[in-house]
Amino acid sequence: MTMTTMQRTGAASGAAEKGSAAERGPAPEQGSAPEQGPAAEQGERPDPLIGLLERCGTGDVAAFDELYAATSSRLYGIALRMLRDPQTAEDVLQESYLSIWNKAGSYRRSLGEPLAWMCSIARYRSLDQLRRRKYRENAQSPLDEEGFAAAVDGVDAEGRTDDGALLQHCLERLKPEARLCVVLAFCEGYSHDELSERFATPLGTVKSWIRRGVASLRGCIDELA
Amino acid sequence: MSSPETPADDPDIVDMLAAEFVLGTLDRGARLDVEDRREVDPLLDERVRWWEQRLQPLALAVPAVAPSAECRRRIVRRIHRRAAERTAAPVTLPEAAPSADSTGDRSQGARGELEARRGVTDLAAARRARHGEELPALGRWRAFGIAASLLALSLAVLLAAGVDPAALSGEAGDGAVAGTDVDIAPRQIAVAADRTALSLLRDADGQPRFIVEIRSDDSVSITALDREPATPASSLQLWMADGVSGELRPVGLLPDDPWSSVRLDDVVLIEREPAFAVSIEPAGGSPEPGPTGDVVFQGTIHPIGTER
Numbered sequence: 319m320t321m322t323t324m325q326r327t328g329a330a331s332g333a334a335e336k337g338s339a340a341e342r343g344p345a346p347e348q349g350s351a352p353e354q355g356p357a358a359e360q361g362e363r364p365d366p367l368i369g370l371l372e373r374c375g376t377g378d379v380a381a382f383d384e385l386y387a388a389t390s391s392r393l394y395g396i397a398l399r400m401l402r403d404p405q406t407a408e409d410v411l412q413e414s415y416l417s418i419w420n421k422a423g424s425y426r427r428s429l430g431e432p433l434a435w436m437c438s439i440a441r442y443r444s445l446d447q448l449r450r451r452k453y454r455e456n457a458q459s460p461l462d463e464e465g466f467a468a469a470v471d472g473v474d475a476e477g478r479t480d481d482g483a484l485l486q487h488c489l490e491r492l493k494p495e496a497r498l499c500v501v502l503a504f505c506e507g508y509s510h511d512e513l514s515e516r517f518a519t520p521l522g523t524v525k526s527w528i529r530r531g532v533a534s535l536r537g538c539i540d541e542l543a
Numbered sequence: 544m545s546s547p548e549t550p551a552d553d554p555d556i557v558d559m560l561a562a563e564f565v566l567g568t569l570d571r572g573a574r575l576d577v578e579d580r581r582e583v584d585p586l587l588d589e590r591v592r593w594w595e596q597r598l599q600p601l602a603l604a605v606p607a608v609a610p611s612a613e614c615r616r617r618i619v620r621r622i623h624r625r626a627a628e629r630t631a632a633p634v635t636l637p638e639a640a641p642s643a644d645s646t647g648d649r650s651q652g653a654r655g656e657l658e659a660r661r662g663v664t665d666l667a668a669a670r671r672a673r674h675g676e677e678l679p680a681l682g683r684w685r686a687f688g689i690a691a692s693l694l695a696l697s698l699a700v701l702l703a704a705g706v707d708p709a710a711l712s713g714e715a716g717d718g719a720v721a722g723t724d725v726d727i728a729p730r731q732i733a734v735a736a737d738r739t740a741l742s743l744l745r746d747a748d749g750q751p752r753f754i755v756e757i758r759s760d761d762s763v764s765i766t767a768l769d770r771e772p773a774t775p776a777s778s779l780q781l782w783m784a785d786g787v788s789g790e791l792r793p794v795g796l797l798p799d800d801p802w803s804s805v806r807l808d809d810v811v812l813i814e815r816e817p818a819f820a821v822s823i824e825p826a827g828g829s830p831e832p833g834p835t836g837d838v839v840f841q842g843t844i845h846p847i848g849t850e851r
Contacts, residue, residue: 377626379619386615391607394614399605408614415618419625420748430592434599441567441602442574449571450823450837482600503566504601510568532562539597 367432368425375423382419389433390415393440400444400507410447414440441507448507488538496531499524554586561590565598625750742819744840752840753797755781755819763794780824782834783817783844791833797821817844 367388373381393414397407417439429435489497495517502508502516510528514521563569564577581588744753756764765781779797784790820841822834829835 379623379626382622382626383619386618390615391609392603394610395605395608396602398608404611408610411610411614412618412621416621416625416750417748419622420750428592430595431599434595434602437599437602438565438595445567445574446571449574481597482603485597485600500566501601503568504598505605507567509570513568528563528566528568529559532559532566535597536558536562 365432367436368427371418371422371425371432374419375425382415385418386415389436392433393436396437396440397444399505400441401447406447407444410440410443414443417443445507449509484539484542487542488535491538492531492534493527496527496534499528500531500535503528557584557587558590561587562594564591565594740817740844740846742842742844744819744821744842746840753821753842755842755844757844765797777836778824778826778828779821779839780828780834782820782822782838784820785817791820793829793832794819796824796828818842819844 367385370381370385370388374385390411394407394411397410397414398404401407401410414436418436425432425435430438489500492500499508499513502513508516510521510525513519513528514524517524560569560577564574569577577587577591581591740757742755743751744755746752751768753768754766756766758764763781781794781797783792783794818841820834820838822829822838823836824834825836
C-alpha cells in the first residue's frame with residue numbers, strides 16, 4: 319500500500335458515491351454539534367438521494383425504485399462482505415430497505431449523508447445477523463492480508479473524496495495490528511472475540527489494540543480534518 | 544458538559560463507546576444499550592454520527608455487488624404493499640427512532656458493563672416495546688405490559704394490512720386470511736368460526752406479519768400476512784408468554800412455507816396478560832424448555848367472544 323492514492327481527488331462519480339468532506343463542510347471539533355446545514359446553504363449540488371428519501375417518506379414507490387437502483391449494490395456488497403452468504407445477505411438487504419422505507423420520512427441531514435445513513439442500517443442489520451448466528455464460529459475468514467490491503471487502498475480509490483484520503487492516511491499511521499482490527503471489524507463484522515481467536519491473541523490485548531487504534535484514528539482525523 | 548462524575552459522562556469514554564458501536568465490535572446487548580442511550584444522550588449520538596461519517600469511506604471501499612433480480616422483485620413487492628397500506632388506512636404504528644437501527648437482545652455481561660458506564664433508564668424497555676423487540680429471558684416479558692397494545696389498535700392495524708374484518712369475526716370458511724391454504728383440513732375450517740382469541744404478531748418494525756387464532760377447542764391457527772419468509776433457515780417456534788410472570792410455554796413450530804395457514808398443537812391459554820412470541824430456533828425447534836434464539840415477532844393475545 320502506498321500513499322499514491324491520497325493524491326487522487328475528484329467529484330463523486332454518482333449518487334452512491336456522495337459523501338465528501340467538501341459537501342459537508344469542515345469537520346466538527348471533538349464533541350461539537352454535527353454538521354446540519356442543507357447542501358444548498360453551502361452552495362453545493364444537493365445529494366439526489368435526499369430528494370429520493372423525501373419522496374419515499376410520502377409513499378412514492380417510484381422514488382423507492384430509483385433509490386434502490388442507486389444504492390442496492392452498495393448495501394448488498396456490504397451485507398455480503400459481512401455475512402458471506404448470498405441468501406442471508408439478500409434477506410438482510412430486504413429488511414434494510416423496509417427499514418429505510420419506514421424511516422425515510424424522518425430522515426434529516428443531521429443523521430448523516432443519505433448513503434452513509436443507509437449503509438449504517440445495512441451494516442447494523444448485518445451485525446445483528448452475525449451476532450445472532452455466529453457465522454464464523456469455528457471458521458477462518460477468507461480475508462487474507464492481500465484482501466485487507468486492497469480494502470484499505472480502496473478507501474480512497476472508491477470514494478475519491480477528501481474523507482477517503484484522510485481516512486486512508488490515518489489508517490496508515492496506525493500500528494499494523496490496530497489497523498487490521500479496525501478494518502476487519504468494520505468491513506467484516508468481526509467481534510472482539512473473533513479477532514482474539516483469529517490472531518490467537520488474548521481478548522484483552524485485542525481490545526487494547528482496538529482502543530488505542532481508535533484513539534489514534536480520532537487524534538489523526540482531528541488533527542488533519 | 545460539566546466535569547465527569549461517572550464514566551458515562553466522560554467524553555473520551557463516550558467517544559470510545561461510539562467508535563466501537565460503529566466499528567461493530569460490541570456484542571448485541573451492548574449495541575442495544577448504545578442505541579437506547581443515543582436517544583437521551585446527544586453527545587453519544589453525535590459521536591456515533593461522527594464515526595459513521597469518518598469511517599464511511601471504508602464502507603464504500605467494499606466492492607459493490609448487484610443483488611439478484613429476484614431480491615429486487617421481493618423487496619419492491621413488499622414496498623408496494625406497504626405503500627398501498629399507507630394509502631388505504633393511514634394508521635400510525637409505533638415507529639422506530641430515525642436513527643440507523645439494530646435489533647437484538649443484550650447479554651447480561653454486556654448489560655452489566657454498559658450499566659456501569661451509564662445510568663440505567665426505563666428507555667430500553669420502552670424502546671423494545673415500541674419496536675416489538677423482546678427477549679427470551681423470562682423477566683423481559685414484563686415489557687409486554689408496557690407495550691399494552693390494545694385490541695382496537697390491533698384491529699386498526701389489521702385493517703391497514705388489508706385483512707377482511709369478517710375473517711376475524713368467525714365467519715366460516717375463512718381459514719386462509721392471507722395466503723394459500725395448503726394445510727387446512729375441512730374439520731379445521733369447520734371449527735374456525737369458533738375462535739376465542741387472536742393475536743397479531745409484529746416484526747421489529749412494528750409491521751404485522753402473522754395472525755394467530757385460538758379456537759374453542761384450544762387449537763391454534765397461524766396465518767402469514769406477509770408472504771415473504773421471515774428468516775432464511777432454521778425453524779420459527781411459537782411460544783405463549785405470561786406477561787406477568789414471564790413464564791413461557793412452547794406452542795409449536797411455524798411452517799417453512801410462509802404462504803400457509805397451519806394448525807398447531809392444543810394449547811391452554813395463559814390467564815395473565817397472555818402474549819405470543821416467535822423465536823428463531825435450530826431446525827426442529829428449541830432443544831431447551833425455553834427459546835434459545837431471538838424473538839423476532841410478538842403480539843398480545845386478545846380474548847374475543849366468549850369468556851375463557
